[in-house]
Amino acid sequence: MSAFLAVVGDVWREARDKRVVWVLGLLGFGIALFFAGTSVAPADPDAALVSTSRKLGSVTRKQGMFGPTTTASISIELEVGAPRAPLPEDDFPLGIDGMRVVEIRFRDVSDVDQMCRLLRGWRFEVPIAPDERRSAIESRYMAGGFGPVFAREIVADDDGESAGGGTRWRIGAGVERPLELVGGARASFFFGATSTTLDRTSPAELLALVQAGVADQLAGFFGLIMLISAFASALPDLLAKGSFDLVLARPVGRVRLVLYKYVAAVLFVLLFWLLLFGACAVALRCATGFGGFALVRCALPCTLIFAALYPAALLVGALTRHATLATLGALGVWSTAGGVDTFRELAAQGQLPIGPRWLAVLDGVHHVLPKCGELKALNQWALASEHLSQETMQRMFGGVAATAGEFDSWYVGGTTAVFAAVLVALTAWFVQRRDW
Amino acid sequence: MAAIVAQDVWKTYRGGTQALRGVSLAVEPGQIFGLLGQNGAGKTTLIKILLDIVRPTRGTTALLGVSSRRTASRQPVGYLPEDHRLPEYHTAESALQFYAGLSGVLRSTARTRARRLLGEVGLTDVAKKKVRSFSKGMKQRLGLAQALIGEPQLLFLDEPTDGVDPVGRASIRALLDAQRRAGKTIFLNSHLLSEVEQLCDRVGILHQGELVREGTVAALTQDERGLTVTLAAPPGEALLGELEKAFGSARAGAGAAVELSLQRDEQIDAVVDFLRARGLGIRGLATRRQSLEAVFLESLQDAPNTQSAPGTPNAEQGK
Numbered sequence: 001m002s003a004f005l006a007v008v009g010d011v012w013r014e015a016r017d018k019r020v021v022w023v024l025g026l027l028g029f030g031i032a033l034f035f036a037g038t039s040v041a042p043a044d045p046d047a048a049l050v051s052t053s054r055k056l057g058s059v060t061r062k063q064g065m066f067g068p069t070t071t072a073s074i075s076i077e078l079e080v081g082a083p084r085a086p087l088p089e090d091d092f093p094l095g096i097d098g099m100r101v102v103e104i105r106f107r108d109v110s111d112v113d114q115m116c117r118l119l120r121g122w123r124f125e126v127p128i129a130p131d132e133r134r135s136a137i138e139s140r141y142m143a144g145g146f147g148p149v150f151a152r153e154i155v156a157d158d159d160g161e162s163a164g165g166g167t168r169w170r171i172g173a174g175v176e177r178p179l180e181l182v183g184g185a186r187a188s189f190f191f192g193a194t195s196t197t198l199d200r201t202s203p204a205e206l207l208a209l210v211q212a213g214v215a216d217q218l219a220g221f222f223g224l225i226m227l228i229s230a231f232a233s234a235l236p237d238l239l240a241k242g243s244f245d246l247v248l249a250r251p252v253g254r255v256r257l258v259l260y261k262y263v264a265a266v267l268f269v270l271l272f273w274l275l276l277f278g279a280c281a282v283a284l285r286c287a288t289g290f291g292g293f294a295l296v297r298c299a300l301p302c303t304l305i306f307a308a309l310y311p312a313a314l315l316v317g318a319l320t321r322h323a324t325l326a327t328l329g330a331l332g333v334w335s336t337a338g339g340v341d342t343f344r345e346l347a348a349q350g351q352l353p354i355g356p357r358w359l360a361v362l363d364g365v366h367h368v369l370p371k372c373g374e375l376k377a378l379n380q381w382a383l384a385s386e387h388l389s390q391e392t393m394q395r396m397f398g399g400v401a402a403t404a405g406e407f408d409s410w411y412v413g414g415t416t417a418v419f420a421a422v423l424v425a426l427t428a429w430f431v432q433r434r435d436w
Numbered sequence: 437m438a439a440i441v442a443q444d445v446w447k448t449y450r451g452g453t454q455a456l457r458g459v460s461l462a463v464e465p466g467q468i469f470g471l472l473g474q475n476g477a478g479k480t481t482l483i484k485i486l487l488d489i490v491r492p493t494r495g496t497t498a499l500l501g502v503s504s505r506r507t508a509s510r511q512p513v514g515y516l517p518e519d520h521r522l523p524e525y526h527t528a529e530s531a532l533q534f535y536a537g538l539s540g541v542l543r544s545t546a547r548t549r550a551r552r553l554l555g556e557v558g559l560t561d562v563a564k565k566k567v568r569s570f571s572k573g574m575k576q577r578l579g580l581a582q583a584l585i586g587e588p589q590l591l592f593l594d595e596p597t598d599g600v601d602p603v604g605r606a607s608i609r610a611l612l613d614a615q616r617r618a619g620k621t622i623f624l625n626s627h628l629l630s631e632v633e634q635l636c637d638r639v640g641i642l643h644q645g646e647l648v649r650e651g652t653v654a655a656l657t658q659d660e661r662g663l664t665v666t667l668a669a670p671p672g673e674a675l676l677g678e679l680e681k682a683f684g685s686a687r688a689g690a691g692a693a694v695e696l697s698l699q700r701d702e703q704i705d706a707v708v709d710f711l712r713a714r715g716l717g718i719r720g721l722a723t724r725r726q727s728l729e730a731v732f733l734e735s736l737q738d739a740p741n742t743q744s745a746p747g748t749p750n751a752e753q754g755k
């Protein structure tokens with residue numbers, strides 16, 4: 001135990017001696033400060049209701065969080081009434097938070113059908129069922145941040161109210177999550193120095209997005225590279241001539257030494273991210289009342305990615321005793337995993353003209369390599385799922401992230417752990433059998 | 437039970453360098469053993485094999501009865517490697533605590549012990565300074581402190597006074613003396629003969645991977661005794677010839693002195709009788725032990741030159 005603590009202390013001291021770690025910490029502090037200076041005000045529900053209604057004719061599709069966004073629009077002639085409180089004769093369920101009611105009139109039923117087709121991705125040939133019209137309209141309001149949403153077509157027989165033709169709908173929209181309302185919310189930054197009106201996005205999305213940016217870009221990319229490079233020298237330094245002797249003459253086995261080094265580095269990274277994400281989450285929570293545990297929890301997948309790639313640095317570091325090569329080794333595994341992910345995605349979309357043999361090879365490589373992509377998606381999913389409704393998540397992240405919750409986390413974690421374990425074992429074996 | 441045992445140890449490095457060729461030795465507890473040898477003789481290799489840092493090609497070694505291949509054998513060990521490099525990001529104090537932890541010393545014990553040892557090697561003032569700012573001599577003293585931090589029964593020192601100034605050397609010697617008085621066993625590698633002579637109880641001479649001599653310093657240096665006889669008048673050629681015939685060797689020394697080398701102390705009587713029988717006046721008699729240096733050089737000459745390039749400078753020593 002005292003040997004383990006000694007190695008942990010040694011590894012941490014070495015890390016603190018590295019400039020990159022301080023740069024990263026400073027960066028995190030800056031981001032926490034930025035979060036502390038950010039505040040948001042939710043949109044007025046009535047304004048959002050009208051704004052959402054007016055936007056029924058344009059559909060925005062997003063592929064992944066940083067994927068392309070396409071907006072398709074059709075021109076719809078639409079009358080939007082004044083929002084009001086629900087009445088008993090509306091026949092909407094009672095007791096829904098902040099429900100507001102609005103009536104809208106399409107010039108023609110074909111407008112509604114066009115909108116349905118737009119939602120389905122421009123597949124014009126398919127006829128639209130009446131039920132689909134209702135659910136399409138409801139989904140549009142949910143995409144605007146309302147929920148639950150009820151749409152009722154007002155049948156024009158009894159009192160001739162539907163004079164003017166077209167098709168009339170009465171929408172009952174609950175407001176369970178005011179921060180998710182799109183249209184008219186305000187956000188201010190730098191302790192109120194600048195502020196802006198959010199037109200096409202909700203404060204919730206904005207905040208989830210900046211958090212995802214911290215988890216994905218700061219930690220998942222920049223931070224990962226920096227931490228790997230900071231710890232890459234750990235083994236080469238240990239094995240350096242004149243330095244390993246001092247350690248080897250102690251009653252600690254070499255395998256355990258390698259293991260301790262690895263665990264100590266991973267622990268440092270975990271603690272580092274917990275602190276940094278924790279500071280960001282607290283700042284965000286205090287400033288906006290939004291955000292919290294999900295961001296802190298991102299420390300886990302971020303650390304897992306490090307824990308999966310770092311063994312490659314250990315192995316290359318032991319073989320070459322060269323810190324730069326060790327860093328490159330880990331980054332090499334990372335980019336290979338990323339490349340394989342991209343190829344598989346392209347192949348799945350039919351954009352990659354390769355045969356089933358190669359596809360099987362790609363799948364095989366993917367099984368073996370650490371699942372960095374999936375872990376990253378888990379992050380986004382964790383972030384979003386804690387604060388956003390399913391609809392908003394789908395709208396924000398699209399494809400992978402929205403389904404990340406359905407990943408077999410045993411498979412992702414298991415194969416990643418096996419990869420790491422094999423590389424650490426190889427490193428230990430090499431260090432164990434050599435003369436130093 | 438011997439403290440340090442090596443039995444028929446052979447080591448051929450990858451690349452074919454034969455560093456050790458059948459070395460066997462035993463060091464008793466409480467002894468200071470000095471291993472002498474030129475650069476590249478295999479001294480460092482032997483220590484590394486004893487500590488399982490390098491694996492022998494053949495042969496076994498044990499420390500206090502535990503095979504070197506077992507981790508536990510290094511529990512009672514302190515080691516000062518030659519050309520050691522302490523991690524630069526450590527301070528003197530934290531480095532000692534790190535090595536103490538690896539040796540299984542509890543944190544609180546390690547702290548007080550580190551402070552005491554830093555005092556003993558004269559580094560108290562720089563205890564909180566990073567190793568990277570240390571001079572070579574300071575690093576060497578810190579190296580000695582790290583070897584002692586586990587309060588070892590066995591101390592392995594590889595060229596401990598290398599690169600240390602005379603004052604530092606004296607203080608290192610004092611420290612080792614204290615260890616000896618505390619009953620510790622010390623295994624010392626050196627190519628500095630005087631150092632070994634001053635410190636060690638037993639000496640081994642390693643030459644091209646073979647242990648060519650081994651014994652107590654007294655026994656090794658008393659193999660032959662030098663005798664200087666100062667006569668009343670300078671000796672003539674005839675006298676020297678007769679002396680040489682009778683005692684093996686004789687030559688004229690400074691002034692009226694005759695230098696003889698004898699095999700046994702009793703021969704001194706015979707020499708005196710021999711001179712007195714010829715009516716020669718004796719004004720002085722002095723014996724001198726043969727220096728270790730002479731023994732060392734002699735044993736190198738005696739040893740068969742089995743390697744094609746004897747005394748090849750050791751590339752790794754780089755001195």
Ligand SMILES: Nc1ncnc2c1ncn2[C@@H]1O[C@H](COP(=O)(O)OP(=O)(O)O)[C@@H](O)[C@H]1O
Nearest residue numbers: 449453455474475476477478479480481750751
């Ligand atoms: N790691 C190594 N690999 C190959 N040869 C080595 C290695 N270490 C030492 N040697 C060789 O073994 C011989 C003995 O070296 P060493 O034990 O360091 O001698 P000494 O300590 O007496 O100067 C030298 O010829 C040296 O070049």
Ligand SMILES: [Mg+2]
Nearest residue numbers: 479480518594
């Ligand atoms: Mg040496």
